[in-house]
Amino acid sequence: MIEETSQATMSVWRGNKAGGRYEIYSVPTDEGMVVLDVIHRIQALRAPDLAVRWNCKAGKCGSCSAEINGKAALMCMTRMNTFGPGEEITVSPMKTFPIIKDLVSDVSFNYEKAKEIPAFKPKPKEADGTRRMYQEDVDRVQEFHKCIECFLCQDTCHVIRDHEENKKAFSGPRFFVRLAALEMHPLDTNDRLELIRAKAGLGFCNITKCCTEVCPEDIHITDNAIIPLKERIVTEFYDPLAWAKRRIISKGGPKG
Amino acid sequence: MSREGLERHDYDVIVVGAGGAGLRAAIESSAAGARTALICKSLLGKAHTVMAEGGIAAALGNVWQEDNWRVHFRDTMRGGKLLNNWRMAQLHAQEAPERVLELEEWGALFDRTKDGLILQRDFGGHRYARLAHVGDRTGLEMIRTLQQHAVHKGIDVYMECTLQRLLTEGGRIAGAFGYWRDSGKFVLFGTRAVVLATGGVGKAWKITSNSWEYTGDGIAMALDAGADLIDMEMVQFHPTGMVAPASVRGILVTEGVRGDGGTLKNNQGKRFMFDYIPEFFRADTADTEREADAWYDDKRNNRRTPDLLPRDEVARAINSEVKAGRGTKNGGVYLDIASRRTADYIRKRLPSMYHQFKELADVDITTTPMEVGPTLHYIMGGVRVDADTAASTVPGLYAAGEVAAGMHGANRLGGNSLSDLLVFGRRAGAAAAEYASRTTARPVDDGQVEEAARSVLAPFEGEGGENPYALHAELQETMQALVGIIRTEAELVRAVAKLDGLGERVERVTVEGNRQFNPGWHLALDLRSMLTVSQACTRSALLRTESRGGHTRQDYPKADPEWGKKNVVTRKRGGRLELTTEPLPQLPEELRQLVLSEEKQPERQPA
Numbered sequence: 001m002i003e004e005t006s007q008a009t010m011s012v013w014r015g016n017k018a019g020g021r022y023e024i025y026s027v028p029t030d031e032g033m034v035v036l037d038v039i040h041r042i043q044a045l046r047a048p049d050l051a052v053r054w055n056c057k058a059g060k061c062g063s064c065s066a067e068i069n070g071k072a073a074l075m076c077m078t079r080m081n082t083f084g085p086g087e088e089i090t091v092s093p094m095k096t097f098p099i100i101k102d103l104v105s106d107v108s109f110n111y112e113k114a115k116e117i118p119a120f121k122p123k124p125k126e127a128d129g130t131r132r133m134y135q136e137d138v139d140r141v142q143e144f145h146k147c148i149e150c151f152l153c154q155d156t157c158h159v160i161r162d163h164e165e166n167k168k169a170f171s172g173p174r175f176f177v178r179l180a181a182l183e184m185h186p187l188d189t190n191d192r193l194e195l196i197r198a199k200a201g202l203g204f205c206n207i208t209k210c211c212t213e214v215c216p217e218d219i220h221i222t223d224n225a226i227i228p229l230k231e232r233i234v235t236e237f238y239d240p241l242a243w244a245k246r247r248i249i250s251k252g253g254p255k256g
Numbered sequence: 257m258s259r260e261g262l263e264r265h266d267y268d269v270i271v272v273g274a275g276g277a278g279l280r281a282a283i284e285s286s287a288a289g290a291r292t293a294l295i296c297k298s299l300l301g302k303a304h305t306v307m308a309e310g311g312i313a314a315a316l317g318n319v320w321q322e323d324n325w326r327v328h329f330r331d332t333m334r335g336g337k338l339l340n341n342w343r344m345a346q347l348h349a350q351e352a353p354e355r356v357l358e359l360e361e362w363g364a365l366f367d368r369t370k371d372g373l374i375l376q377r378d379f380g381g382h383r384y385a386r387l388a389h390v391g392d393r394t395g396l397e398m399i400r401t402l403q404q405h406a407v408h409k410g411i412d413v414y415m416e417c418t419l420q421r422l423l424t425e426g427g428r429i430a431g432a433f434g435y436w437r438d439s440g441k442f443v444l445f446g447t448r449a450v451v452l453a454t455g456g457v458g459k460a461w462k463i464t465s466n467s468w469e470y471t472g473d474g475i476a477m478a479l480d481a482g483a484d485l486i487d488m489e490m491v492q493f494h495p496t497g498m499v500a501p502a503s504v505r506g507i508l509v510t511e512g513v514r515g516d517g518g519t520l521k522n523n524q525g526k527r528f529m530f531d532y533i534p535e536f537f538r539a540d541t542a543d544t545e546r547e548a549d550a551w552y553d554d555k556r557n558n559r560r561t562p563d564l565l566p567r568d569e570v571a572r573a574i575n576s577e578v579k580a581g582r583g584t585k586n587g588g589v590y591l592d593i594a595s596r597r598t599a600d601y602i603r604k605r606l607p608s609m610y611h612q613f614k615e616l617a618d619v620d621i622t623t624t625p626m627e628v629g630p631t632l633h634y635i636m637g638g639v640r641v642d643a644d645t646a647a648s649t650v651p652g653l654y655a656a657g658e659v660a661a662g663m664h665g666a667n668r669l670g671g672n673s674l675s676d677l678l679v680f681g682r683r684a685g686a687a688a689a690e691y692a693s694r695t696t697a698r699p700v701d702d703g704q705v706e707e708a709a710r711s712v713l714a715p716f717e718g719e720g721g722e723n724p725y726a727l728h729a730e731l732q733e734t735m736q737a738l739v740g741i742i743r744t745e746a747e748l749v750r751a752v753a754k755l756d757g758l759g760e761r762v763e764r765v766t767v768e769g770n771r772q773f774n775p776g777w778h779l780a781l782d783l784r785s786m787l788t789v790s791q792a793c794t795r796s797a798l799l800r801t802e803s804r805g806g807h808t809r810q811d812y813p814k815a816d817p818e819w820g821k822k823n824v825v826t827r828k829r830g831g832r833l834e835l836t837t838e839p840l841p842q843l844p845e846e847l848r849q850l851v852l853s854e855e856k857q858p859e860r861q862p863a
Contacts (some may be wrong), residue, residue, distance in 0.1 A: 016772065032501020032616070044725035048776030049769030053299070055467040058507045058612065060396065061302045077615055100438050101773040111300065111415075119408035120363035131360055132372030138365045142390060145365060145397055149301055185363065 013092040036075035051102035062150030072152040094155040121190040144181035153211035170201035173211035180225035266446040268692035275303030277657025278453030279402035280681030288689035308395025309510035311387025313671030314352035320384035325349040335381040336665020343643035344663040355678035364401040378515040381566040381669040421708040422481040429652030430698035440771020449688040462732035464632040465508035471782040472789035474659040485826040487637030489796035495570035497631025499588035518593035522582035529562035532573035588629035646684035656684035666805020715780040720764020724780040
């Protein structure tokens with residue numbers, strides 16, 4: 001570990017959908033810099049048209065996702081002093097999505113998947129016109145709501161990373177988290193289990209936890225979202241008693 | 257340019273910007289039956305709203321039953337040093353609770369009280385704990401809730417699309433012109449109404465909490481279309497941004513740290529805010545540490561801690577301490593919650609602050625005080641709007657959120673921004689849809705489109721060799737050094753000259769590469785907006801010869817009652833900025849009594 005370097009050398013992928021290659025840049029650095037700062041310095045001093053997506057530079061918006069030395073990470077939260085002296089640093093765009101240019105990939109897959117998820121549908125209000133929920137009932141769902149939609153979990157998920165053909169019938173970890181948030185929301189009454197089983201393709205996930213490892217918000221994607229959803233599917237679809245009950249009473253109990 | 261091959265879309269209403277105000281406006285406009293498009297510079301869900309931390313101010317009365325819209329209104333007007341558009345402040349205070357509860361209907365999950373209701377936290381300038389929140393990531397919850405709601409309503413969203421010009425016909429809105437960031441190709445929108453929800457201008461300053469998008473495009477486009485701006489001198493320096501290491505300088509540290517018990521200390525360990533209580537807030541503010549600390553739990557018998565004075569007061573105090581040599585070696589002061597609250601409490605209440613300091617500064621905020629200093633955070637000024645409809649002075653043009661002015665007067669209270677976005681986003685969307693329903697589509701003027709297209713492509717033709725990144729850095733140095741927290745005539749005059757020079761150099765920018773996702777080109781275009789808003793801000797600051805809220809003049813250190821009755825108005829006529837003053841809307845007597853109860857005219861300690 002080195003505390004600071006005065007010069008950083010970075011190998012950055014440059015190109016577009018027609019192809020590309022790594023270009024090596026050396027720029028001066030300051031104390032406490034993150035990878036995104038170095039990319040900005042490369043833009044300012046060496047390559048003004050280097051494409052990168054970013055917004056907040058504070059780990060809150062999830063825009064600057066990339067692969068740093070092959071690992072899916074946010075550029076704004078990866079500090080330069082986590083690399084050893086002389087360690088080669090490579091920065092490339094997320095591999096799972098089509099490339100637009102340089103470090104910018106086309107993440108529209110995720111926005112299309114989001115549209116497929118049935119909306120939140122709350123149950124009626126309490127008799128006094130309020131919505132009462134207790135902190136312990138919302139804690140778990142609040143964990144899921146921490147998601148900043150950086151799509152690093154999607155990028156790292158081998159179900160779609162290595163198998164383009166799976167994208168059609170697989171929503172990916174980000175949307176399992178979203179589905180879990182809706183399924184466990186104390187007020188929601190919509191039923192998404194068939195979608196989760198079929199169109200979202202939860203069954204493809206074999207719980208290797210790659211998604212959890214790269215989550216910059218430390219959401220326990222596998223343990224807290226995916227596994228409980230899998231358990232729910234098993235209970236609802238493969239337990240005959242529950243199946244029959246499901247036909248009679250929809251989620252959230254009888255209406256009215 | 258040829259109209260053939262130019263991508264064109266037609267709508268009743270287009271909403272520019274997809275933060276809280278834009279999303280809320282689009283939802284309302286679409287619900288009213290208007291064909292609505294939402295256009296944003298970034299991906300959906302990444303707008304600056306996502307960075308809001310502390311909460312949404314709304315007098316729900318869940319924690320303190322004494323709270324109601326009148327108290328919220330009074331706090332807002334006093335926080336704004338009475339320069340607010342009173343009607344906006346009234347509507348805001350009255351409607352904010354409904355807007356928060358509506359988010360809950362759409363799936364938002366706020367932190368809860370013991371009774372299962374929405375929990376509210378203390379914040380600067382608010383008499384009662386009033387901010388509905390989710391830990392310290394309230395903006396994320398709000399934007400995600402609105403985003404998902406909008407997606408399910410089937411609103412057309414144009415992402416990574418930057419608008420450059422509003423098109424008018426006979427002085428009315430007819431359309432808008434811009435480019436796709438990924439391809440650089442042009443796109444034309446024919447529309448009856450435009451809602452601007454483009455946020456602020458922070459990227460013109462060096463130390464800022466704002467994201468890259470905050471380049472003042474909406475304000476500049478409105479000005480070019482003939483709209484009035486007001487209060488452009490009123491910018492807010494948030495008192496607590498990170499100061500070290502240098503590369504993270506400016507990143508926001510939520511006021512929630514102080515709301516949840518943190519206190520500011522100088523390098524001698526002294527809680528210096530007790531030395532900076534202005535006369536205007538003396539009756540409302542604790543003058544001993546014992547009373548200040550007791551206030552957190554007992555608001556009936558104690559007055560508010562001076563750590564939670566409005567942001568302008570706290571930012572100036574920190575500035576003074578550092579100048580007097582009582583700051584940290586990095587030029588900040590200490591914000592200490594470690595010695596005042598348990599580690600568990602801090603991690604539960606302020607998880608992103610914990611994470612942010614741990615990851616970016618190697619500081620554990622549960623054991624060590626944070627180092628903080630002022631960071632440019634918000635502009636109170638912007639497009640002049642009608643309070644009830646958010647209509648600008650150009651027919652068909654509406655503005656909501658940070659791009660609009662008036663609501664916050666000379667200084668915005670923390671938490672009043674998210675509620676502003678919801679209240680006026682909704683009003684703007686409704687009014688724009690209503691306007692669109694009673695007007696016909698205007699023809700788009702080919703000449704305006706051609707002129708805009710030429711202008712957007714000019715940086716590729718330029719041979720002047722100016723580098724957009726270098727010019728941006730110079731602009732930021734200029735605004736930081738000369739148009740900061742404390743201003744003087746000499747420095748402002750220098751800033752105007754410097755900005756004039758930069759304006760000429762921006763015309764000589766040369767960009768490399770092609771039109772495909774080219775940040776150098778995008779910055780060259782954004783620089784024009786940043787320069788325009790910087791000029792408007794600096795020249796307004798020169799004109800207002802008093803100190804009030806976010807505008808402090810060392811050479812005019814007192815608030816002047818005469819200036820308290822006037823807005824500085826900026827217009828663009830014949831390609832030149834024109835500045836003038838106009839009277840504020842008159843506060844009705846009944847509300848005036850409410851605002852001034854127990855109080856004197858605003859005064860301030862010399863900076």
